[in-house]
Amino acid sequence: MSEHDRRLSQLLGMPVLDLEGEEIGHVNDVRLVGKSGAGDQSAVLRVQGVVVADRFVGSLLGYDRKTEHGPWAVRSVVRWIHRGAKLAPWDAVERVDWTKRTLTVDATRLTPLADTRN
Amino acid sequence: MVRRQDLSGRQLDAALQLLDRQIVDSDGRMVAKVDDIELSERDGELEVTALLIGPGALGSRLRGELGRLVTSVWRRLRTDARPMPGRIEMSEVVRIDSAIHVAPSISELESVPGVNGYEQWVRQHIIERLPGASDE
Numbered sequence: 399m400s401e402h403d404r405r406l407s408q409l410l411g412m413p414v415l416d417l418e419g420e421e422i423g424h425v426n427d428v429r430l431v432g433k434s435g436a437g438d439q440s441a442v443l444r445v446q447g448v449v450v451a452d453r454f455v456g457s458l459l460g461y462d463r464k465t466e467h468g469p470w471a472v473r474s475v476v477r478w479i480h481r482g483a484k485l486a487p488w489d490a491v492e493r494v495d496w497t498k499r500t501l502t503v504d505a506t507r508l509t510p511l512a513d514t515r516n
Numbered sequence: 517m518v519r520r521q522d523l524s525g526r527q528l529d530a531a532l533q534l535l536d537r538q539i540v541d542s543d544g545r546m547v548a549k550v551d552d553i554e555l556s557e558r559d560g561e562l563e564v565t566a567l568l569i570g571p572g573a574l575g576s577r578l579r580g581e582l583g584r585l586v587t588s589v590w591r592r593l594r595t596d597a598r599p600m601p602g603r604i605e606m607s608e609v610v611r612i613d614s615a616i617h618v619a620p621s622i623s624e625l626e627s628v629p630g631v632n633g634y635e636q637w638v639r640q641h642i643i644e645r646l647p648g649a650s651d652e
Contacts, residue, residue: 405568406530406553407577428530430564432523441523443606445555445562449529488561 408496414450416505417492425501426451426483445488448501449511452482484508518542520619521611528612530564538615539567539604541622548602548631550616552577564606567616569631572601602631 412425427449432441490507494500528534530553539547551573554566572594575587591599604618604625611617618625625631643649 403565404555404557404562405573405576406535406555409555410531427532430528430530430534432526432528434524443523443528443564445564446527 404496408499409448409494409501412494412499412501414448414486415500415502417502419502422503422505423450423452423482423484425449429485447485447487448491448503450484450486450503450508483511485511518611518617523612533612534567534616539569540615540617541625542617542619543621545622547604547618547622547625551601554603566606567604567609569602569604572599602628604628604631 406428409425409428413421414423414425416422425448429446429449430443431446433444434441486503486508490504491501492504493502495502534550534553537550539550541547548569550567551570552568553564554568555562556565557563571586571590575583575585575590577583578586608618608620609616610619
């Protein structure tokens with residue numbers, strides 16, 4: 399590991415601030431996307447964005463996904479609890495302060511989570 | 517041998533779909549659980565570069581007193597001056613489903629520091645010293 403290497407656990411639970419410094423939630427999960435590797439190298443997983451939840455009540459358990467099946471009662475409850483959850487694309491992240499543990503985003507670019515999953 | 521999966525375009529939520537998942541070797545044998553994930557900054561982006569395993573990775577994830585205890589016990593048990601958690605390169609990952617499949621076998625992974633360390637220690641210091649341990 400080098401000094402530029404980070405851990406997922408450093409991001410999880412990190413307070414999320416808007417550009418004015420107001421806390422708008424915390425990092426609930428980190429969304430990755432597979433990108434083709436250079437030449438014949440295998441695909442790499444890059445951070446596409448962070449899931450920002452406005453309260454700390456655990457995982458979304460995958461119920462944000464349009465295609466996810468499961469007991470409708472559980473799905474409805476989990477979606478209701480996380481109704482304020484949003485996705486911040488990584489290019490909307492202005493700054494990550496790994497020492498103070500804060501992540502600053504352009505809050506105008508947050509999108510509701512239910513619309514972002516393919 | 518599991519065929520390499522094309523991950524291009526696939527979305528994964530790291531905490532939900534990678535963390536705490538079972539890592540399985542090329543023969544389907546269980547290696548470890550994913551205790552944390554290494555992210556590296558490249559050209560302003562963050563990329564997954566390794567799966568981190570063992571108490572050295574788990575301790576910092578647990579936070580608080582429990583996390584500090586796990587990390588300090590793990591450091592005490594390691595003989596190297598600057599111990600690092602077990603690390604499996606992301607390029608070794610061939611498939612991600614309900615488990616995470618890696619290309620090397622578990623015996624190849626045992627040469628990686630921090631991977632399967634306590635199991636190796638128990639085998640070398642306890643199991644192999646038992647009478648009859650060398651019998652086939």
